[in-house]
Amino acid sequence: MAPPLSVDPARSGAHNGRVYVPQHFAMSDDHVRELLADVGAADLVTVHPTGLAATYLPFVFDPGAADHGALLTHVARNNPQCREPVLGEALVLIHGADHYVSPRWLPSRERTGTVVPTWNYLTVHAYGQLVVQDDPAWTEAAVRRLTEAHERGRPEQAAYSVDQVPADHLERMLRAIVGIEVRLTRVEAKAKMSQNRSPEDVRGIVAGLRSQPDDDAVLTATWMAQHSVPAAERRYALLDQLRVARGRSTRG
Numbered sequence: 001m002a003p004p005l006s007v008d009p010a011r012s013g014a015h016n017g018r019v020y021v022p023q024h025f026a027m028s029d030d031h032v033r034e035l036l037a038d039v040g041a042a043d044l045v046t047v048h049p050t051g052l053a054a055t056y057l058p059f060v061f062d063p064g065a066a067d068h069g070a071l072l073t074h075v076a077r078n079n080p081q082c083r084e085p086v087l088g089e090a091l092v093l094i095h096g097a098d099h100y101v102s103p104r105w106l107p108s109r110e111r112t113g114t115v116v117p118t119w120n121y122l123t124v125h126a127y128g129q130l131v132v133q134d135d136p137a138w139t140e141a142a143v144r145r146l147t148e149a150h151e152r153g154r155p156e157q158a159a160y161s162v163d164q165v166p167a168d169h170l171e172r173m174l175r176a177i178v179g180i181e182v183r184l185t186r187v188e189a190k191a192k193m194s195q196n197r198s199p200e201d202v203r204g205i206v207a208g209l210r211s212q213p214d215d216d217a218v219l220t221a222t223w224m225a226q227h228s229v230p231a232a233e234r235r236y237a238l239l240d241q242l243r244v245a246r247g248r249s250t251r252g
Contacts, residue, residue, distance in 0.1 A: 105208025
C-alpha cells in the first residue's frame with residue numbers, strides 16, 4: 001500500500017498550526033516516500049499525563065502496515081515512554097539533508113548586499129497511533145527488519161545478521177525491550193532548500209556546499225542540484241512569462 005501523502009501546505013500552517021509550509025517549500029509525495037523509506041533514526045515524541053517525552057530511535061518504514069503504513073522500532077522496557085498512557089497522537093520527527101548556507105555563496109549578495117545567512121533542510125513530521133507491541137516474536141521481527149535495513153548497502157558489514165547472536169543472549173535482549181509501532185494517520189513535510197531564490201543563487205549555494213568538507217554539505221548540495229535548481233528555473237520562467245505579459249522581463 002502506498003505511504004501517506006503530505007498534507008496540503010496551505011492547510012498545515014493556517015488551520016492546525018503544526019508545520020508552517022509555504023507553497024514553494026512543499027515537498028512532493030515522491031520525496032516524502034523517499035524520506036520515509038530511508039528514515040534512519042528519528043525523534044519519537046509523545047504526550048503523557050506527566051508531560052512530554054522524546055526518544056531518538058532507529059526506525060524502519062512498513063508501507064503495508066495499517067491503513068497508511070507504519071514506522072517500527074523498539075525501546076527499553078523500562079523507558080517510561082512505552083509504559084505511560086499516551087495522550088493523542090505520537091509524532092516522529094524525521095530529518096533529511098540539512099546545512100548552513102552562507103551569504104558568501106550567493107551571487108546576488110554583490111548586487112543587493114541584503115542576503116542573510118539561513119539553514120536549508122528537509123523534514124517530515126509523521127503523526128500516528130503509538131502501539132506498544134509487548135510480544136517477543138513481533139519485537140524480534142522488528143529487530144531483524146531494522147538490522148537488515150541499516151546493514152543494506154554497507155559492504156564492510158554485509159555479513160552481519162541477527163542470526164550471529166547466540167540464541168540465549170538474543171532471548172535475554174528481547175526480554176529487555178518492547179516493540180513500538182507508530183501507525184501513521186498523516187504526515188506534514190517541508191523542503192526548505194532555497195527553491196525561492198534565483199537559479200543563479202541556487203547554483204551558487206550548491207557550489208558553496210560542495211566546497212565544504214562534511215558529508216551533510218554534500219548531501220544537501222546533491223538534493224539541491226537535483227531538485228532546487230530545476231524548481232528555481234521553473235519559478236523564474238513563470239515569473240518571466242508574467243512580467244513579459246505585463247511589458248517587462250526579469251532579465252531585462
